[in-house]
Amino acid sequence: MSSRVLSEFLTTNLEDLKSKGLYNVIDPLESPNGPLIKIAGKEFINLSSNNYLGLATDRRLKEAAKAAIEEFGVGAGAVRTINGTLKLHLQLEEKLAAFKHTEAAIAYQSGFNCNMAAISAVMDKEDAILSDELNHASIIDGCRLSRAKIIPFKHLDMSDLQRKAQEAKQSGNYNKLMVITDGVFSMDGDIAKLPDMVEIAEKLDLITYVDDAHGSGVLGNGAGTVKHFGLSDKIDFQIGTLSKALGVVGGYVAGRKELIDWLKVRSRPFLFSTALTPADTAACLTAVDILMNSTELQERLWANGNYLKQGLKALGFNIGSSQTPITPCIIGEEKQTQKFSQRLYEEGVYAKAIVFPTVPKGTGRVRNMPTAAHTREMLDQALSVYAKVGRELGIL
Numbered sequence: 001m002s003s004r005v006l007s008e009f010l011t012t013n014l015e016d017l018k019s020k021g022l023y024n025v026i027d028p029l030e031s032p033n034g035p036l037i038k039i040a041g042k043e044f045i046n047l048s049s050n051n052y053l054g055l056a057t058d059r060r061l062k063e064a065a066k067a068a069i070e071e072f073g074v075g076a077g078a079v080r081t082i083n084g085t086l087k088l089h090l091q092l093e094e095k096l097a098a099f100k101h102t103e104a105a106i107a108y109q110s111g112f113n114c115n116m117a118a119i120s121a122v123m124d125k126e127d128a129i130l131s132d133e134l135n136h137a138s139i140i141d142g143c144r145l146s147r148a149k150i151i152p153f154k155h156l157d158m159s160d161l162q163r164k165a166q167e168a169k170q171s172g173n174y175n176k177l178m179v180i181t182d183g184v185f186s187m188d189g190d191i192a193k194l195p196d197m198v199e200i201a202e203k204l205d206l207i208t209y210v211d212d213a214h215g216s217g218v219l220g221n222g223a224g225t226v227k228h229f230g231l232s233d234k235i236d237f238q239i240g241t242l243s244k245a246l247g248v249v250g251g252y253v254a255g256r257k258e259l260i261d262w263l264k265v266r267s268r269p270f271l272f273s274t275a276l277t278p279a280d281t282a283a284c285l286t287a288v289d290i291l292m293n294s295t296e297l298q299e300r301l302w303a304n305g306n307y308l309k310q311g312l313k314a315l316g317f318n319i320g321s322s323q324t325p326i327t328p329c330i331i332g333e334e335k336q337t338q339k340f341s342q343r344l345y346e347e348g349v350y351a352k353a354i355v356f357p358t359v360p361k362g363t364g365r366v367r368n369m370p371t372a373a374h375t376r377e378m379l380d381q382a383l384s385v386y387a388k389v390g391r392e393l394g395i396l
């Protein structure tokens with residue numbers, strides 16, 4: 001017999017979400033997550049994945065994964081510190097450090113885990129963290145887990161950061177101060193102002209932390225936002241995921257050797273959660289190799305991103321202030337945004353509506369994630385559907 005309190009809690013809250021249109025409906029894919037996907041027997045142009053470079057279905061990564069399964073099996077068998085560290089993990093970490101131009105790197109099972117791991121390994125309740133108000137949920141949760149005081153600053157507002165950091169410093173209430181930001185913000189595609197942030201951090205002795213989940217593989221010839229600004233030796237923590245541009249799963253922290261040593265002895269997902277699988281690790285190694293040896297995929301990604309942006313803008317859509325291939329199409333009102341996305345779906349374009357509370361009220365958007373794997377024909381087809389649905393709903 002299950003708990004009555006739990007049943008009441010679940011029923012009330014699920015009904016509440018459904019009545020507000022905030023209940024996530026999940027569409028299972030019947031195909032790989034490529035530029036075209038199949039759902040319920042129907043094909044869609046996919047503008048919703050983070051598979052920026054198309055590597056999730058890349059033949060070279062699949063071959064590497066298969067070979068690793070043959071050599072090492074399907075599981076690592078233990079947490080890293082017991083005997084779950086395979087030589088593949090060390091090779092991947094070495095390669096990630098080279099990729100990010102840092103002394104060392106440590107791999108985790110997901111990008112989410114990185115933020116759970118890294119922030120609380122260094123920060124505690126005697127400390128404070130200055131955090132961009134639009135930082136990703138995993139950063140927010142990682143900050144909470146550390147029990148440090150969280151001081152949000154206005155999105156990309158470096159004067160607000162400077163003022164709040166100075167106040168925190170002068171208060172004398174905290175041992176350590178950290179500033180933490182996404183490199184690229186996934187809802188708008190805008191980029192953190194890292195040069196200004198570093199200047200403030202140097203003046204006030206702030207620890208610097210950049211989660212570059214959406215910048216790695218995309219900016220800085222693939223090496224990410226920090227490299228894009230030439231700041232590789234100025235950022236203490238560079239976080240990346242292996243699940244977006246790199247196409248697989250996992251995450252990593254890159255930084256100086258001492259920091260990585262510390263994370264290896266103090267970060268809980270490294271100590272208490274089983275290591276990345278051999279297949280994932282080998283596929284990631286191949287993905288990093290590809291990125292380090294060629295910029296062809298980034299060039300295709302940017303060309304496709306620019307093409308889609310220009311096309312949507314020419315049609316008269318509000319595409320916000322993206323500085324990267326992420327292309328929001330801002331509709332505004334929540335219900336209208338959901339309807340817009342639903343009509344795109346019916347017309348064969350898979351582009352998810354993103355509404356409050358993920359983005360501020362009244363800024364509902366359909367977010368487009370073009371990839372290197374899309375063809376011009378696919379993008380043209382998507383644009384003609386956008387035009388049709390935009391006119392039909394009175395948006396254009």
Ligand code: PMP
Pocket residue numbers: 110111112113136138139182186211212213214241242243249250251
């Ligand atoms: N950080 C940021 C900024 C992200 O956007 C995401 C993914 N949405 C993550 C971390 C989590 O990464 P992963 O999916 O690899 O767990």
